[in-house]
Amino acid sequence: MQRRIPRTRIRRTVAAMAATAGVFALTACGSGFNDPQASGGASGSAGALSSSDQPLTVLIGSSGDAETAAVKSAVADWSSSSGTKATVQAASDLNQQLSQGFASGKPADVFYLGADTFANYAKQGSLLAYGDQLKNKDDYYPSLVTNFTYDGKFTCAPKDFSTLALEINTKMWDAAGLTDADVPTTWDQLKSVAQKLTTPKVAGLVTSNEYQRLGAFMVEAGGNLMNDTSTKATADSAANKQALTYVQDGLKSGWWKFTTDVGAGWGGEAFGKGQAAMTIEGNWITGAMKSDYPDVDYKVVPLPAGPAGKGTLQFTNCWGIAADSPNQAAALKLVEQLTSSDDQLAFAKAFGPMPSVQSAADGWKKIYPDYSAFIDSADFAKGVPTAAGNGDVVTDLNSKLGSLKTADIDSLLGTAQKNLSALQG
Amino acid sequence: MTSATVRPPVRQPVQRHGNGIRRGQTRAGLLFTAPAVILLVVFLVVPIVMALWVSVSDWGGRGSPFSSDVNFVGLKNYGAITSGGGLAESDFGTALRNNLWYVLLVVPLQTALALLLASLVNSRLLKGRGFFRTAFYFPSVTSSVAITVLWFFLFSPAGAVNALLRIFGIQGPNWPADATGVLHGLLAAVGVQNGPGFLTGAGFLGVSWWDWLAGPSFGMLILISMAVFTTSGTFMLLFIAALQNLSGEVEEAAMMDGTSGWQRFRLVTLPQLRPTLFTVLTLGLIGTWQVFDQVYTGSKGAPGKTTLTPAFLSYQAGFINQQWGQAAAIAFILFAIIVALTLFQRFVLRERGVSKRRMRRNGFITGADGAYRAADRSIATAETGGTDLTGSSRGDRR
Structure with missing residues (x-):
């Protein structure tokens, strides 16, 4: 009897403590998450871009060292000319790292997004639909713009593309x-x-x-x-x-x-x-x-023409900007720079992607005369489904x-x- | 306060606190357990509660799941993966089917192999026991990613396994790409291509009964053989520890009774290993139902979704498709399955008293204190050549 009484008491107190600790932990977690509404995420609404002097993070799903180095150098160039600090991070599992960022409310500001997955993120409201604010938006291949249009809004700038x-x-x-x-x-x-x-x-x-x-x-x-x-x-x-x-x-x-x-x-x-x-x-x-x-x-x-004429599939990525980014204005400027004809041709030289802007097509053919079939196929290429x-x-x-x-x-x-x-x- | 008179005096707080030496023990105990408790709460309880909430909410993956714009949707997510006839349901059904076959093959095989290896390296006759122990345990400490890569390399169509089979004149299958279920393959070999209507027509979780019975695919056999190879070493270690704890006297007594080696193993050693066997089976069951890394690094569900497992499906639903509610729901259903199976296994392996009939048949009777004792001492004495072994050993114990 003597021994049983304290034991139940301990058990009760431990339970109470666990509960209190749980509440503490919950509140701590709660404050760790940025409330998307509070942090001024202008999700989807054009115009009001967030702006601050915070440095930018760029998250890329790199194909290898050549690509990482090329993106790093392009971003560093932009950083020194614009005065906004920016760091490039190569993801080991892009989707996973993006998801973690969005859930924590502190995502990377600028990141790669695949055409087949971008709608999933657009649907949850994590992406800034900035396409219409791009200065060079008429230069992109129209089929790529269609690929990255979600709910009628041109969401993100095509980074590059490939055809079969x-x-x-x-x-x-x-x-x-x-x-x-x-x-x-x-x-x-x-x-x-x-x-x-x-x-x-x-x-x-x-x-x-x-x-x-x-x-x-x-x-x-x-x-x-x-x-x-x-x-x-x-x-x-x-x-x-x-x-x-x-x-x-x-x-x-x-x-x-x-x-x-x-x-x-x-x-x-x-x-x-x-x-x-x-x-x-x-x-x-x-x-x-x-x-x-x-x-x-x-x-x-x-590819040979079929019963309905020439055709091929195209695959593409875009530069996503997070709706929760505190410095969307700078991010937009960075993306404009990275998708400019000059930068895209530099990327093409470094690791071979095809520029997403039409003005760079001839430049690409000059670098890769043997592979012009790829870029010529852009005229009749169709995208893969992008629905969420x-x-x-x-x-x-x-x-x-x-x-x-x-x-x-x-x-x-x-x-x-x-x-x-x-x-x- | 009128009821105070009814209360027994023992419950008075004064008595609880007042006994000298134990005072303050409670507080100190709590203080010392606090770090562990807090860690458990923060890293275990809270995430589980969050996941449980996500599984019944419409959280889309942005911001906190506890923010005000996340709504409670009841069992909608659970409904999507268990009914409705959509892709989510059939994917979940397929994943469960695959994992069920995986468990059915891996758990018995790895347990049997572990026990066999443990008995082998535990036998005093074996020379270089240390070497063999290390060799058998080695796969367990090697990185599972490295082994996965190696394993898929071995099983590639032009790989070592098929080369070995060719020596025996067997044209091996294209392991990583063959989605045919083994049982379907065997049936097809005897001319049965399509299942009977009552199996193909109906099904469970969007997968027809015929497909539930497909057996593991050849692709899945790669993962199964790999799991048996890597984990049997770990469990061998547990069995060795248990075997070394067994007292030699019992074994010797059994020898004196004229048992054969196999009888000794089956009737003497194995029953004594029951707690370890339970541990190994439980760990095996939990581990096999949660198989993820081999799928993630090796097959990603290919060929033909036959290596898709609930754990990998949950990852895919969450991180790739941003269907967090469904991903959490899959995880909780998996949790329920594991708990249910562990309880079932505990029930099957429970410590059962020897039946009265059997005891009586072996010449024991119930004593006044409920313990059994030999009914006829003279028999035992006669059999053991005059020395009262039963009596003296019982005496030692008391």
């Missing part, structure tokens, strides 16, 4: 007795050259089994998963079915293989290792070929495209249609 083109291994091309005149410009020609290039060890064409490559054929057939403004699902269109049927046909007859079938991580690896005579990748392949497979000779040509939540749908579709060879195309596209339509609701 066809890469051909010239050695294998010559060995198969093909000449420049044989470069495929239609689906039928693509099929016939790929068949000629296919040997027991080499597949004519190897691509990854994802919408991000096969979607180009949907565009060439006149379709895509969603309409250009990503407001309506068009996945189950006849054009998409035609495109996938063409791919399926290629897989069945063996001149088209998926990277997973040859054990490669991506098209560039299969192409570099000589498992593929042709592949379909974006301009990032040029850097990889140079560093990993410098001995492989290849050329880049635009599309990532899951595309992942789901990709998981099924892996077995496209035997899949029922109607049900595959039907599921995608159902899931994309659900995003609108």
Whole structure:
């Protein structure tokens, strides 16, 4: 009895203490979070930009040292000319670090944003929709501006973009007795050259089994998963079915293989290792070929036209500015500088991205005359869906495209249609 | 105050505080536990409460979840992942399916392997026991990221595993890319391509019963084999510690009774390892239901979403899709599953008294104090050659 009484008391007191500590901790946490309303986040509303003398943080998802160094030097240049301090930070997991920033109320001021994820952040109100205040806003490719328009507002400035083109291994091309005149410009020609290039060890064409490559054929057939403004699902269109049927046909007859079938991580690896005579990748392949497979000779040509004419997919990133940034005015100036023709060409020289402004297109072609197919494809390129939540749908579709060879195309596209339509609701 | 008369005098505060030497103990105790309690509250209780709130709110990921513009939405997030027929539901169902197969294979395999290795390195006959202990434990201390990369390398279509299979004339599958369930694959080998209508027609969580029964995919087998390889070393350590704690006398007594090695292991050693077995199974169960890093660094859910797990799905829903409510809801459902399974396992592995019938059959009777004692001392005495082992050992214990 004697022993039991103090013990219950201790237990009670500990519980009380835990509760008090909990309340303390909660209030402490509460003050740690900046209330977005209080900190003057002008989310979406044009005009009133926050302004202060606080330094800027730039968070980038870098492809490597070359890119980090180039962005650092460009930002440092801007910093010294404008007098506003700015630091560049390369993220190890961009989405995760962005999310943490937004949740804590102290996000990076300027950051990379993928076209496929930007709508998720725009939907939660974390982004400043500043597009219409850019001085150079008419210089951007209109299709890129459409990509970064959320809820009717041009949200963030396109940073750069990439398009898909066809890469051909010239050695294998010559060995198969093909000449420049044989470069495929239609689906039928693509099929016939790929068949000629296919040997027991080499597949004519190897691509990854994802919408991000096969979607180009949907565009060439006149379709895509969603309409250009990503407001309506068009996945189950006849054009998409035609495109996938063409791919399926290629897989069945063996001149088209998926990277997973040859054990490669991506098209560039299969192409570099000589498992593929042709592949379909974006301009990032040029850097990889140079560093990993410098001995492989290849050329880049635009993708062949489909039943509805020329087409390809484009991928892009933008410079996001946080709605909670205390110095949006300076951030906007920085973005204008970073997307200027001069800065973008400097980036192009350093690590190869294609400028998002039309005025820099000729400059890019001068730097990379062999790869002009990529930038020429901008005229007929279409974007990937940007509706909030599309990532899951595309992942789901990709998981099924892996077995496209035997899949029922109607049900595959039907599921995608159902899931994309659900995003609108 | 009228009731004061009814109160027993023991409850008087004076008596509680007044006994000399114990005074102030309570306060000191609280003071000493305070740092740990505060740390637990700040880093455990508060985040859990926050996550619980997020799972029933419409918090979008910006600013504090406790700010005024975040609304309570009830069980909407839970509803989205468990009903409605959308992608969120079928993703959650798929993730649960994958993880269930993972648990079903990993937990028994790693426990059995750990026990086997522990018995091996514990046997006095083995030379170089220290070396083997280190070797078996090594995978556990190696970075899981490094092992994941290595494992996927081994299982690549042109990798070591397939090269090994080729020696035996087997054309190995394209492991990291083959989304076929193992059971489906076996059925397809005997000509069953599509499941019967009652399995394909109905389902649970947006996944048809036929797909629930698909078994782990070949891609998932990579992760399963890796988990068995890396964690059995850790659990081997627990088993070794337990084995070394067992008294040799019991084993010797069993030997004297003429038991075979296997009988000794099954009837003498294993029952004594029950607490450790419970620990290992519980840790294994919790660890396998939370598998994340191998998926994050290795497969990211590929091939065909067959390595998607609830923990990874929760990460994806939150950090990539900004569906924080759903992400938290997934985490709490996972928590409920783990707690339920642990309780179930505790129930199965509970300490059961030997049934009265069995005791009687073995020649014991209940004594006046409720303890069992040998019914016929003469039998025991006769069997042990005149020395009263049962009697003396009981005497020692008291």
